[in-house]
Amino acid sequence: xxxxxxxxxxxxxxxxxxxxxxxxxxxxxxxxxxxxxxxxxxxxxxxxxxxxxxxxxxxxxxxxxxxxxxxxxxxxxxx
Amino acid sequence: xxxxxxxxxxxxxxxxxxxxxxxxxxxxxxxxxxxxxxxxxxxxxxxxxxxxxxxxxxxxxxxxxxxxxxxxxxxxxxxxxxxxxxxxxxxxxxxxxxxxxxxxxxxxxxxxxxxxxxxxxxxxxxxxxxxxxxxxxxxxxxxxxxxxxxxxxxxxxxxxxxxxxxxxxxxxxxxxxxxxxxxxxxxxxxxxxxxxxxxxxxxxxxxxxxxxxxxxxxxxxxxxxxxxx
Numbered sequence: 001x002x003x004x005x006x007x008x009x010x011x012x013x014x015x016x017x018x019x020x021x022x023x024x025x026x027x028x029x030x031x032x033x034x035x036x037x038x039x040x041x042x043x044x045x046x047x048x049x050x051x052x053x054x055x056x057x058x059x060x061x062x063x064x065x066x067x068x069x070x071x072x073x074x075x076x077x078x079x
Numbered sequence: 080x081x082x083x084x085x086x087x088x089x090x091x092x093x094x095x096x097x098x099x100x101x102x103x104x105x106x107x108x109x110x111x112x113x114x115x116x117x118x119x120x121x122x123x124x125x126x127x128x129x130x131x132x133x134x135x136x137x138x139x140x141x142x143x144x145x146x147x148x149x150x151x152x153x154x155x156x157x158x159x160x161x162x163x164x165x166x167x168x169x170x171x172x173x174x175x176x177x178x179x180x181x182x183x184x185x186x187x188x189x190x191x192x193x194x195x196x197x198x199x200x201x202x203x204x205x206x207x208x209x210x211x212x213x214x215x216x217x218x219x220x221x222x223x224x225x226x227x228x229x230x231x232x233x234x235x236x237x238x239x240x241x242x243x244x245x246x247x248x249x250x251x252x253x254x255x256x257x258x259x260x261x262x263x264x265x266x267x268x269x270x271x272x273x274x275x276x277x278x279x280x281x282x283x284x285x286x287x288x289x290x291x292x293x294x295x296x297x298x299x300x301x302x303x304x305x306x307x308x
């Protein structure tokens with residue numbers, strides 16, 4: 001399973017549900033509206049199962065089983 | 080002898096307006112003695128009535144001081160009718176301050192964050208929102224040790240290198256199109272900030288840091304805490 005995270009959203013999907021080519025770019029497009037992911041949002045990936053620490057990744061990164069993918073929601077600017 | 084703590088509230092817009100009335104009531108009945116300083120260079124106008132409560136038009140910090148100082152005599156109130164900037168930072172904030180920030184631009188957030196990072200002991204709780212989502216972050220430092228990431232960390236380039244304007248950079252003739260905000264969202268952010276202040280005051284010397292950011296969504300009513308390192 002893969003976690004897709006953005007803001008208060010934190011949901012799990014199977015690798016199959018992410019499509020045949022689960023790159024960051026493709027997943028960003030798929031979930032942009034649902035999770036309010038901006039085109040320029042930074043992306044960080046970790047994999048607790050494989051003890052992979054959190055690191056920023058690029059758009060061509062291919063998501064693997066066990067990954068936790070967070071599209072960083074910008075801090076609210078209004079108040 | 081009661082411990083005296085200083086709380087500096089920077090920004091008295093939608094979030095600040097929702098935050099401080101309950102803050103005064105809360106502080107009045109705690110065992111510590113508090114001094115609260117309201118800091119904002121803005122004025123209340125008719126258009127603010129949709130999301131902000133005030134009894135007259137005029138400088139926000141002064142108006143709020145009038146509204147609440149006599150009702151809660153156990154708390155010392157002061158106000159500063161000025162925007163926080165790099166020049167006044169040096170005397171507006173001090174060691175051991177608890178800084179509550181609800182401003183409407185990242186430029187000020189960056190300035191406050193930079194200032195707080197210079198102290199050995201400081202507590203900063205910062206809230207902000209978009210239209211239907213929001214977040215609260217805190218920065219805590221004790222005896223020179225940062226217990227949390229700074230606000231302008233690598234995950235938030237919008238605060239690291241803000242592209243918006245500080246209120247003092249907006250010219251008199253410049254008409255700024257206000258981004259719409261929702262009262263419920265301001266209140267949601269304010270409630271979480273209040274809760275984090277409560278948690279902080281109950282463990283002031285050794286705060287429990289199980290998260291450094293809370294994300295909020297007013298439509299789904301979801302919240303998510305994050306511990307970034």
